[in-house]
Amino acid sequence: xxxxxxxxxxxxxxxxxxxxxxxxxxxxxxxxxxxxxxxxxxxxxxxxxxxxxxxxxxxxxxxxxxxxxxxxxxxxxxxxxxxxxxxxxxxxxxxxxxxxxxxxxxxxxxxxxxxxxxxxxxxxxxxxxxxxxxxxxxxxxxxxxxxxxxxxxxxxxxxxxxxxxxxxxxxxxxxxxxxxxxxxxxxxxxxxxxxxxxxxxxxxxxxxxxxxxxxxxxxxxxxxxxxxxxxxxxxxxxxxxxxxxxxxxxxxxxxxxxxxxxxxxxxxxxxxxxxxxxxxxxxxxxxxxxxxxxxxxxxxxxxxxxxxxxxxxxxxxxxxxxxxxxxxxxxxxxxxxxxxxxxxxxxxxxxxxxxxxxxxxxxxxxxxxxxxxxxxxxxxxxxxxxxxxxxxxxxxxxxxxxxxxxxxxxxx
Amino acid sequence: xxxxxxxxxxxxxxxxxxxxxxxxxxxxxxxxxxxxxxxxxxxxxxxxxxxxxxxxxxxxxxxxxxxxxxxxxxxxxxxxxxxxxxxxxxxxxxxxxxxxxxxxxxxxxxxxxxxxxxxxxxxxxxxxxxxxxxxxxxxxxxxxxxxxxxxxxxxxxxxxxxxxxxxxxxxxxxx
Amino acid sequence: xxxxxxxxxxxxxxxxxxxxxxxxxxxxxxxxxxxxxxxxxxxxxxxxxxxxxxxxxxxxxxxxxxxxxxxxxx
Numbered sequence: 337x338x339x340x341x342x343x344x345x346x347x348x349x350x351x352x353x354x355x356x357x358x359x360x361x362x363x364x365x366x367x368x369x370x371x372x373x374x375x376x377x378x379x380x381x382x383x384x385x386x387x388x389x390x391x392x393x394x395x396x397x398x399x400x401x402x403x404x405x406x407x408x409x410x411x412x413x414x415x416x417x418x419x420x421x422x423x424x425x426x427x428x429x430x431x432x433x434x435x436x437x438x439x440x441x442x443x444x445x446x447x448x449x450x451x452x453x454x455x456x457x458x459x460x461x462x463x464x465x466x467x468x469x470x471x472x473x474x475x476x477x478x479x480x481x482x483x484x485x486x487x488x489x490x491x492x493x494x495x496x497x498x499x500x501x502x503x504x505x506x507x508x509x510x511x512x513x514x515x516x517x518x519x520x521x522x523x524x525x526x527x528x529x530x531x532x533x534x535x536x537x538x539x540x541x542x543x544x545x546x547x548x549x550x551x552x553x554x555x556x557x558x559x560x561x562x563x564x565x566x567x568x569x570x571x572x573x574x575x576x577x578x579x580x581x582x583x584x585x586x587x588x589x590x591x592x593x594x595x596x597x598x599x600x601x602x603x604x605x606x607x608x609x610x611x612x613x614x615x616x617x618x619x620x621x622x623x624x625x626x627x628x629x630x631x632x633x634x635x636x637x638x639x640x641x642x643x644x645x646x647x648x649x650x651x652x653x654x655x656x657x658x659x660x661x662x663x664x665x666x667x668x669x670x671x672x673x674x675x676x677x678x679x680x681x682x683x684x685x686x687x688x689x690x691x692x693x694x695x696x697x698x699x700x701x702x703x704x705x706x707x708x709x710x711x712x713x714x715x716x717x718x719x720x721x722x723x724x725x726x727x728x729x730x731x732x733x734x735x736x737x738x739x740x741x742x743x744x745x746x747x748x
Numbered sequence: 749x750x751x752x753x754x755x756x757x758x759x760x761x762x763x764x765x766x767x768x769x770x771x772x773x774x775x776x777x778x779x780x781x782x783x784x785x786x787x788x789x790x791x792x793x794x795x796x797x798x799x800x801x802x803x804x805x806x807x808x809x810x811x812x813x814x815x816x817x818x819x820x821x822x823x824x825x826x827x828x829x830x831x832x833x834x835x836x837x838x839x840x841x842x843x844x845x846x847x848x849x850x851x852x853x854x855x856x857x858x859x860x861x862x863x864x865x866x867x868x869x870x871x872x873x874x875x876x877x878x879x880x881x882x883x884x885x886x887x888x889x890x891x892x893x894x895x896x897x898x899x900x901x902x903x904x905x906x907x908x909x910x911x912x913x914x915x916x917x918x919x920x921x922x923x
Numbered sequence: 924x925x926x927x928x929x930x931x932x933x934x935x936x937x938x939x940x941x942x943x944x945x946x947x948x949x950x951x952x953x954x955x956x957x958x959x960x961x962x963x964x965x966x967x968x969x970x971x972x973x974x975x976x977x978x979x980x981x982x983x984x985x986x987x988x989x990x991x992x993x994x995x996x997x
Contacts, residue, residue, distance in 0.1 A: 339912060347847065348847065351919050352843070358870070359869075374983075375964075495967065507983075528813040594983070807951055838979070844951060
């Protein structure tokens with residue numbers, strides 16, 4: 337037999353009266369901090385400070401300390417010269433795919449002098465994975481785990497609900513969004529905490545298009561540090577513009593926010609270590625193999641001239657519609673498979689700052705990486721097709737819009 | 749035997765799961781970390797028992813996809829026993845979910861978790877009396893330190909379906 | 924005095940006297956029900972959610988939900 341709602345509550349009242357005594361509750365410091373971090377007047381400045389702190393630690397630890405301070409020296413100084421010597425068959429096909437694509441200077445094959453430009457799976461591929469992406473992912477997940485275990489995330493969700501409500505989501509959408517900044521794969525999985533199909537579709541589409549993952553941010557931080565702020569700003573604006581539009585055109589309900597806000601808790605070191613370890617393992621076993629595969633395929637396509645061909649074919653679109661130089665066509669095509677390396681390639685092309693911003697934003701909003709693609713397929717092929725349709729529209733509309741803004745500002 | 753771990757989000761189900769199976773499931777201090785279920789095995793008196801860490805749900809009326817998974821999982825495994833994990837410091841809403849599961853005829857064991865937190869908040873629960881009224885085993889636990897977990901496991905086999913009418917009678921009627 | 928939960932002032936306490944039918948089940952799991960005492964701790968600007976404390980547990984409800992809960996203020 338089952339009870340009605342009211343009967344059940346009456347029964348609970350009875351049971352509670354017979355078995356529970358509530359003593360006087362003393363408010364603790366934790367409760368006070370809890371309230372201060374959720375009240376708008378104090379909570380919003382705190383949220384901004386926390387996110388800013390998150391960002392500065394991310395940049396200085398991953399970019400400056402690990403990548404520049406250690407891995408660049410290790411890879412360019414020792415690994416690259418060693419493998420260039422040790423690997424047999426300098427200049428032939430396998431060598432150029434695995435070690436160094438090199439360059440041709442007056443008919444001679446010339447070796448690259450750093451791991452960014454070698455474009456071999458064992459040089460650039462490995463360097464990007466270990467030297468750039470690994471530190472970025474580690475520090476990102478470590479800080480995120482801290483915020484999660486302390487219990488800050490629900491409060492952030494409450495504070496940001498008003499804004500996300502405007503795009504058909506609600507405050508809780510901040511969880512998949514932030515997770516995606518590490519890797520889009522767990523981000524897409526986390527869309528399940530949203531109530532309706534409509535909300536999950538909007539969220540998944542926005543994640544795939546506008547949220548760059550830790551690998552991409554790590555690379556951008558490395559090669560275009562001065563422009564990173566602008567790039568992220570354009571992505572954020574796009575997230576809200578297209579979220580607003582999607583909310584208007586996607587049918588379905590967008591229910592209201594209703595969440596439990598747990599008390600703050602002292603994080604357990606063991607749990608954090610396990611969680612960070614698990615996520616990093618997840619990244620390297622699920623996402624990274626696809627990334628390496630992408631790197632190899634791109635190298636092959638380059639050597640076969642396919643990228644050059646597509647680049648030449650599409651160059652007029654890039655030049656006229658997006659306002660970027662014709663040389664970017666190759667990397668922009670290759671970005672379908674390898675976003676992070678594409679950014680590195682773009683960074684060495686001669687162009688204005690505004691063109692660089694446009695090009696990198698385009699790379700970011702492009703096709704999701706293969707691992708994310710697979711994850712989205714798991715959530716449903718209809719959703720995936722819908723997201724891809726949205727993607728094509730967004731690339732052209734937003735790319736064109738950024739170009740237009742540039743023209744109006746007189747910088748494009 | 750199959751055992752489901754159910755309860756509100758964020759009450760420490762994953763901590764139980766790790767302790768019982770020796771697995772490595774993590775949890776965060778916000779609802780919805782476990783959006784998919786996790787299975788593991790434990791041994792009770794030599795018998796292999798399958799344990800499922802079900803996503804947290806506030807009630808059996810699902811409001812999102814993670815809760816859908818939880819409720820569907822319960823309904824698919826009719827022969828399962830259910831460990832209902834309740835935050836002892838928020839006992840009333842925990843009992844709401846526990847009653848819903850009991851009403852559907854599942855044999856239930858209740859873990860009054862976060863016993864230490866409830867104690868700090870000056871909330872005193874007469875677990876023995878609660879057990880008498882509900883007719884299902886009720887065990888105070890603190891999953892993080894491991895207190896009460898052994899007892900919880902040992903009481904699992906004595907869990908039996910209970911008639912709601914009996915609970916109502918034990919509580920002294922509804923009026 | 925009766926008012927909607929969404930109209931309560933900061934730190935005001937009261938007892939829930941009415942919840943919209945469609946909403947009762949949704950908030951039941953959070954321990955919010957007719958007869959419960961609650962305290963409103965904060966609401967966000969520009970139609971943001973309302974935070975209440977029931978039995979020392981904090982819940983945040985969207986404004987439209989809070990509009991459908993009536994409270995007798997102490």
